[in-house]
Amino acid sequence: MSLIRCACLVAQDQWLQPDAYEVQGVLAAARRRGLGPALEDFSNQLALGERGSELLECWTNGGTPIPYATWVALCRMAGLGVITFGIARQGTI
DSSP, X not given: OOOOOGGGSSOGGGOOOOOHHHHHHHHHHHHHTXXXXXXXXXXXXXXXXXXXXXXXXHHHHTSSOOOHHHHHHHHHHTTOOOOSSSSOOSOOO
């Protein structure tokens, strides 16, 4: 898995936008935890609606920044812990 910068795992007021490689890495970690390999699976889990797969592709190719709330949910699905006022408290990258 690619490394995730600590500044991407903090509260929103201190958050640094993850790059496409970090989004790809978190998606890969979620897949290893048993979430389906298809983008549609992530789209459904994240409740992204009809354009979910398209949005995920944009986030993984760097075309569009991933929203903070979606990033937090994806990190949790990947087992990186819960992002609160500090860095993620469980899981390793």
